[in-house]
Amino acid sequence: MSLIEFKDLIYRYEDSTVNALDGVTFEIERGECVSILGENGSGKTTLIKHINGLLKPTKGSVRVDGKYTSDVTIANLAKKVGFVFQNPDHMIFADTVVEEISFGPKNFGIDKEEMERRVDEVLSFTRLDTYRESHPMALSGGEKQRLALASIIVSEPDILILDEPTTGLDYKSVNSMINLIRELHDKGKTIILITHDMGLVSHVAERVLLMKEGKILKDGTLKDVFSDKKALDETFLDQPYALKLSLAWGMGINITPDQLIEDILGVKK
Amino acid sequence: MLPIKVRDLSFSYQNSDKKIINEVSFDVETGEFIGIIGPSGCGKSTLCFALNAIIPHTINGTVSGNVEIYGKKALESEPHQLAGDIGIVLQNPETQLFAMTVEEELAFGPENLGLEVDEINRRIEWALSVVRMEKHKYRFPFNLSGGQKQRVAIAASLTMLPKILVLDEPTSQLDPKGKRDVFNVIKKLHDEMDMTIILVEHETDILAEHVDRIMVMQEGRITMDGGPDDILSKVESLQKIGVRPPEIAEITYRLHMNGKVPKVCTTLDQARRLKV
Numbered sequence: 001m002s003l004i005e006f007k008d009l010i011y012r013y014e015d016s017t018v019n020a021l022d023g024v025t026f027e028i029e030r031g032e033c034v035s036i037l038g039e040n041g042s043g044k045t046t047l048i049k050h051i052n053g054l055l056k057p058t059k060g061s062v063r064v065d066g067k068y069t070s071d072v073t074i075a076n077l078a079k080k081v082g083f084v085f086q087n088p089d090h091m092i093f094a095d096t097v098v099e100e101i102s103f104g105p106k107n108f109g110i111d112k113e114e115m116e117r118r119v120d121e122v123l124s125f126t127r128l129d130t131y132r133e134s135h136p137m138a139l140s141g142g143e144k145q146r147l148a149l150a151s152i153i154v155s156e157p158d159i160l161i162l163d164e165p166t167t168g169l170d171y172k173s174v175n176s177m178i179n180l181i182r183e184l185h186d187k188g189k190t191i192i193l194i195t196h197d198m199g200l201v202s203h204v205a206e207r208v209l210l211m212k213e214g215k216i217l218k219d220g221t222l223k224d225v226f227s228d229k230k231a232l233d234e235t236f237l238d239q240p241y242a243l244k245l246s247l248a249w250g251m252g253i254n255i256t257p258d259q260l261i262e263d264i265l266g267v268k269k
Numbered sequence: 270m271l272p273i274k275v276r277d278l279s280f281s282y283q284n285s286d287k288k289i290i291n292e293v294s295f296d297v298e299t300g301e302f303i304g305i306i307g308p309s310g311c312g313k314s315t316l317c318f319a320l321n322a323i324i325p326h327t328i329n330g331t332v333s334g335n336v337e338i339y340g341k342k343a344l345e346s347e348p349h350q351l352a353g354d355i356g357i358v359l360q361n362p363e364t365q366l367f368a369m370t371v372e373e374e375l376a377f378g379p380e381n382l383g384l385e386v387d388e389i390n391r392r393i394e395w396a397l398s399v400v401r402m403e404k405h406k407y408r409f410p411f412n413l414s415g416g417q418k419q420r421v422a423i424a425a426s427l428t429m430l431p432k433i434l435v436l437d438e439p440t441s442q443l444d445p446k447g448k449r450d451v452f453n454v455i456k457k458l459h460d461e462m463d464m465t466i467i468l469v470e471h472e473t474d475i476l477a478e479h480v481d482r483i484m485v486m487q488e489g490r491i492t493m494d495g496g497p498d499d500i501l502s503k504v505e506s507l508q509k510i511g512v513r514p515p516e517i518a519e520i521t522y523r524l525h526m527n528g529k530v531p532k533v534c535t536t537l538d539q540a541r542r543l544k545v
Contacts, residue, residue, distance in 0.1 A: 040414055040444040141309055168441060170309040170471065171513035196444050199516070236446035241474055241516035241537065248541035257520045264529060264545055 001066055002027035003159065003190055004051060008060035011046055020046045022214035024060075030158070033181075033191040035201045037225075038211030038235055044194050047211070048161050051192070052081040065158070079108060082157035086164040088148035092136040097128055097147060100136050104155040118154050126150040126180065142173025149180065159190045166197050178203050202226075202240045202255045210235055223253045270340050272354075272433050272465045273297035273320060278334035279489075280315060280324055289315045291489035292334070297433075302459045302466045304476035304497070307486035308511035313469045314360075316486070317437045320467070321355045322348045338433070352378065355433040356426030360441055362418035366410040371402065371421050374410055378429045389428075396424040399462075400454050416447020423454055433465040434458060441471070452479075474515040477501050477535040485512065502533040 004027065011021040021043050028034055036044045049055040050062045053074045062069045065080060085091050094100035101122060105115045123129045126146040131139060136147055145165060152160065162181070166174045174197075181204045185191050193205060201208065201222070208225040210218040210232075218224070218231045225231065226239055239247075246254040246263070254260035273296065280290040289312045297303060305313050318324040322343050325332045336343040338354050359365055368374040375396055379389045397403045400420035405413060410421055419439055426434060436455065440448040456479060458464040470476055476483060476497060483500040485493035487510050493500050501507070504514045504522040514522070517540050524530045524545065534540040 039446055170511055171508070172308065172511045174513070196448075236444070236449065238445065242520060244537055245517060245520060245540055248537065249543075249545050251545075257516060257523070260520055261523050261527075264524060265527060 001063075003030040003065055004028040005063040006047075006050070006060070007062075009047075009050065009057050009062060010059040011050070011055060012058050013046075019058075019214050021050075024214070024216055026209060026216060026219055028190065028192070030190055031185075031188050032207060033185045033193070033205050034207045034209060035193040035195060035205035036209045036211060037195070037201065037237060038217075042211040042235070043214040044211055045163070046214075048083075048163070048192060048194060051159065051161060052083050053077040078157075079155065080157055081159045081161065082152035082155060083161045084148050084152050084163065084165060086167060088141075088144040089137075091148050091151065092144065095135060096133050097123075097131045097136055097139075098133065100147060101151045101154050104151060108155060118156070122150045122154045125153070125183075127176070140173075142169050142176065145169060145173065145177060146180070149177075153184065157189075159192065160184060161192045161194075163194045164196070165193070166195065166200050174200070198238065198240050202242070210237075222255055226255055227253050271296050271337070272299055272301075272339060273467075274335075274337040275320075276335040278316075278319060278332075278336060280319060280332045281330050283329040283331075285330075288489050290319065293489070293491055294334075295484065295491060295494065297465060297467070299432075300459070300463045300465055301482060302480045303468065303482045303484060304473075304480040305467065305469045305484050305486060306471060306473060306476070306512050311486040312489045313486050314437050317357060317435045317467070317469060319344070320433075320435055321351050321357050322346045323357070349381070352429045352431070353382075354431055355435060356429060356431035358419070358422050358426055358434065358436040358439050360438040362415070362422040363411070365422045365425070366418060369409060370407050371397075371410055371413075371424075372406045374421055375425050375428050378425060382429070392428045392430070396427040399427060399457065400424045401450075414447060415443045416450045419443060419447065419451050420454060423451070427458075431464075433467070435467045437469045438471065439468075471513065473501055473507075473513060474517065477515045477518070478538075485510070498535050498539075501535040504533065 006024050006026050009021050009024040010019050012019045038044050053069045056070050092100060101119050102115060105118060126149060128146060165177050195201060207221055209216055210225055212235050218228060226243055240255055242257045242260045243255050246260045251263055254263050276294050278290055278293045279288050281288050307313050318328055319336055326348055332344055338351055343351060366374055372393060375393045376389055379392050397406060400423055402420050410418060440451050459466045480497050483497050484491050501515055501518055504518050507514045515535050517537055518533055518535045521530055521534045521540055525533050529545055530543045
């Protein structure tokens with residue numbers, strides 16, 4: 001059985017006359033890294049809110065780890081599904097970095113020793129060790145975004161949902177976020193990424209769900225989706241520059257600079 | 270007379286010793302389209318606020334040096350005295366919008382200039398047509414999409430008929446369609462209306478294709494200033510200071526290092542002509 005299973009999901013907000021999600025079916029296997037792309041208003045956020053149970057289906061069903069989300073409390077789902085919001089300022093509330101990170105596990109009733117072990121591990125993973133006692137609001141944008149991630153992964157959820165994790169970050173912070181997501185993926189986490197950052201998508205995701213007007217327009221590998229010019233045009237997305245150049249040079253579907261360069265150097269050897 | 274002349278400008282925020290802008294000098298020619306890039310905290314946004322008198326009048330701190338906007342001393346002017354010369358558009362349009370309809374939003378500036386109703390209406394119609402928002406004149410600004418809100422914010426600046434527009438990462442919070450629509454408006458202001466544009470933007474791929482000049486800021490100083498091809502092809506220097514070079518420049522730089530292409534290109538149009 002798949003880890004996440006959406007079946008004919010329809011969702012309509014109470015004050016609306018149209019379906020925000022209009023017949024959505026897909027499955028995500030354990031350990032996949034999937035990016036959800038689409039215009040604002042296409043239903044991306046509505047969709048992920050069904051994974052952690054914040055929204056329950058109007059029709060159809062959502063199962064996470066075999067259980068229907070309509071039968072499970074949000075608190076129980078929260079142990080399995082970690083959600084990192086777009087704006088870290090919306091999540092941060094404690095007076096020190098350590099307190100911020102400890103809040104989740106404390107509430108899940110994890111004992112003190114185990115909690116300290118996890119906090120240390122997560123601080124070093126997100127390279128925030130030196131900021132243990134700092135006030136979260138004194139951190140830079142990139143550090144805050146890493147803190148938001150740390151305070152979710154410390155509860156060790158199987159599924160991580162990241163909403164625009166690189167918005168507003170500069171080059172170095174984006175790179176360090178890309179590396180963290182890759183490492184989490186290597187550790188076996190299932191990762192669902194909402195973003196408009198095509199660079200981020202091409203560096204970390206293996207699969208793309210392309211959404212339009214509450215429906216999944218296309219579901220496939222990065223190569224499938226990025227070579228489908230029509231689907232990209234319909235959703236106002238651009239092919240990554242590396243791919244445009246690769247095609248202009250008559251090479252294949254190379255999505256990242258690394259892939260294109262390897263292709264050229266390999267061919268020329 | 271030069272649109273913008275900055276000499277030895279320094280600024281520190283109140284209660285801080287750090288010069289967030291440190292001895293900055295530069296000139297801007299009429300009709301130039303300038304991109305400003307630099308890592309977070311380098312002073313880009315602060316510099317924008319010093320051009321239209323928000324610094325030091327609304328944001329407190331210690332300022333020294335000189336800023337002239339068409340010869341007017343900006344640091345000694347009130348922001349409204351410069352509003353007909355220089356407009357500003359911020360990253361998040363919601364921080365700029367406040368009225369109940371798009372029309373009211375656009376009327377605010379010219380009404381405060383005490384203009385005739387006919388003139389105000391003419392300016393509103395014109396500004397809405399520039400940003401292609403005519404259909405949304407009577408809508409509540411907060412119900413618009415991000416890209417539409419940002420276009421309303423631009424239109425609101427335009428009603429003051431400024432000759433210079435400063436935009437601080439105007440597309441960073443927009444989705445791809447919103448980015449495209451807003452960027453098309455900026456291009457139109459420059460190409461067809463000959464406005465002087467200062468654009469703070471971290472997407473160097475877009476800058477490479479459109480701007481006349483790039484200024485790189487680093488720890489409060491302008492450390493590079495030149496044509497987009499010159500600056501954006503310096504892939505290693507940019508990466509070192511924490512600025513992402515255009516993806517095309519990164520690829521052609523790495524291939525150039527391997528002897529596969531004769532030069533580093535910054536745009537797709539240049540790179541597609543290379544033989545690999």
